[in-house]
Amino acid sequence: MQTKFVCLAVLFSIAANATSIRISNSAGFQSVLGSDLLERTVVKGSSAIRSSQSSSAMLSSSSVSSSLSNSISSSSSQATVTSMPQAFDTSLGTNFTQDSCASFFNRFLADRAFIDCYPFSFYLQNSKAFFEITKQGAYALSSTFDAICSVNASQCTATMNGYAAELLDSSICLGDYGLENPLVTAAYNDFTSYSMLYAAGCLTSSVSGAYCFVEATSNSSLTQDSYLYYLPLDVTLPSGVASNGTCTQCASDVMAIFYNSGAGNTSLALSRTYLSAAKALDAACGDEFADTNVVFVESTTTAEASASATTTGAAATATSRTVLSAIVIAMLLVWNA
Numbered sequence: 092m093q094t095k096f097v098c099l100a101v102l103f104s105i106a107a108n109a110t111s112i113r114i115s116n117s118a119g120f121q122s123v124l125g126s127d128l129l130e131r132t133v134v135k136g137s138s139a140i141r142s143s144q145s146s147s148a149m150l151s152s153s154s155v156s157s158s159l160s161n162s163i164s165s166s167s168s169q170a171t172v173t174s175m176p177q178a179f180d181t182s183l184g185t186n187f188t189q190d191s192c193a194s195f196f197n198r199f200l201a202d203r204a205f206i207d208c209y210p211f212s213f214y215l216q217n218s219k220a221f222f223e224i225t226k227q228g229a230y231a232l233s234s235t236f237d238a239i240c241s242v243n244a245s246q247c248t249a250t251m252n253g254y255a256a257e258l259l260d261s262s263i264c265l266g267d268y269g270l271e272n273p274l275v276t277a278a279y280n281d282f283t284s285y286s287m288l289y290a291a292g293c294l295t296s297s298v299s300g301a302y303c304f305v306e307a308t309s310n311s312s313l314t315q316d317s318y319l320y321y322l323p324l325d326v327t328l329p330s331g332v333a334s335n336g337t338c339t340q341c342a343s344d345v346m347a348i349f350y351n352s353g354a355g356n357t358s359l360a361l362s363r364t365y366l367s368a369a370k371a372l373d374a375a376c377g378d379e380f381a382d383t384n385v386v387f388v389e390s391t392t393t394a395e396a397s398a399s400a401t402t403t404g405a406a407a408t409a410t411s412r413t414v415l416s417a418i419v420i421a422m423l424l425v426w427n428a
């Protein structure tokens with residue numbers, strides 16, 4: 092238990108350090124986030140709902156899409172009021188070179204369509220409230236996951252993809268993304284890994300019926316499992332973690348979700364972390380544990396004009412990754428001049 096929290100604490104502080112920039116825009120994020128947190132209530136589903144999402148259903152051939160369309164309606168057996176975590180609830184800064192990028196953060200963080208998705212991908216590294224809940228134990232964390240998993244995931248995926256495309260728009264955040272502003276990079280990884288982390292986070296153990304993530308974070312012998320959820324967020328599996336692993340079905344299932352979510356898609360941070368983790372796991376747990384047959388593919392469209400239809404008038408450009416890199420380099424040159 093203790094060890095586990097230390098691990099989480101380390102990961103959280105890494106994330107917090109990366110984004111700990113003092114807030115100086117007056118009525119900015121904090122007020123919006125604070126009031127919102129109080130407003131929201133969550134109706135907790137019964138544990139029957141939880142176990143009805145079988146992990147085998149999650150991992151059928153088209154595992155990701157099936158799990159996404161399989162959004163669970165939370166018919167409540169008992170109604171309890173719980174406040175949900177919020178993304179980027181620590182200080183957000185003014186370390187943007189583009190005002191449009193700061194506005195973008197303000198906008199999506201206040202957007203109901205975003206907030207109500209309860210995005211696990213954002214909570215993992217960028218929510219102090221979520222981190223606090225992980226310390227409250229399995230019951231509190233499970234309740235939070237009942238809410239996280241009760242959203243319309245296909246709709247939320249569309250929302251997140253739209254925001255990811257906007258972020259890469261040159262008139263919004265592309266400049267700061269190119270400068271590797273840690274906040275912007277984190278947001279991009281969080282948007283683009285929403286659906287795979289929804290699927291992985293909502294996975295339940297075929298043995299206990301509990302959420303795999305909850306089990307991993309509340310059992311100190313499951314260190315191997317708890318690290319895997321960070322792979323889509325560009326955190327590589329530390330050496331030694333795999334070799335000392337418990338080789339659980341949950342860990343294998345999580346890797347299968349990631350494998351099917353674009354482990355070779357070079358537009359995703361996952362493409363930088365998946366394969367080495369899979370190889371290490373296979374060495375410890377057997378060849379069949381995680382698929383290592385990754386084909387790396389350059390994504391053709393990283394920004395889609397249609398995806399950002401909901402908001403600004405700025406037209407998002409549909410452009411190849413290569414063209415995108417060229418633009419980023421060009422902007423760097425212009426701004427450094």
Ligand SMILES: *[C@@H]1O[C@H](CO)[C@@H](O)[C@H](O)[C@H]1NC(C)=O
Pocket residue numbers: 162243245246
């Ligand atoms: C989820 O959202 C999509 C798109 O808005 C909608 O077509 C679908 O019916 C919704 N699914 C559920 C279960 O509400």
Ligand SMILES: *[C@@H]1O[C@H](CO)[C@@H](O)[C@H](O)[C@H]1NC(C)=O
Pocket residue numbers: 109110111112186267270271272273
């Ligand atoms: C501010 O952003 C730049 C790049 O945009 C980054 O190199 C620098 O580390 C950031 N500073 C802080 C305090 O995060």
Ligand SMILES: *[C@@H]1O[C@H](CO)[C@@H](O)[C@H](O)[C@H]1NC(C)=O
Pocket residue numbers: 255283353356357358359388390391392393394
């Ligand atoms: C790769 O990921 C990007 C970012 O999420 C996405 O836009 C693109 O469609 C993906 N490519 C493939 C081939 O799935």
Ligand SMILES: *[C@@H]1O[C@H](CO)[C@@H](O)[C@H](O)[C@H]1NC(C)=O
Pocket residue numbers: 310311312313337339
């Ligand atoms: C922790 O995980 C191990 C390995 O899966 C298991 O044997 C043990 O029973 C678990 N402990 C608790 C308290 O659930």
Ligand SMILES: *[C@@H]1O[C@H](CO)[C@@H](O)[C@H](O)[C@H]1NC(C)=O
Pocket residue numbers: 312331335
């Ligand atoms: C490996 O696992 C054992 C048993 O859970 C534990 O005692 C030991 O400290 C672990 N070693 C490392 C390097 O994590």
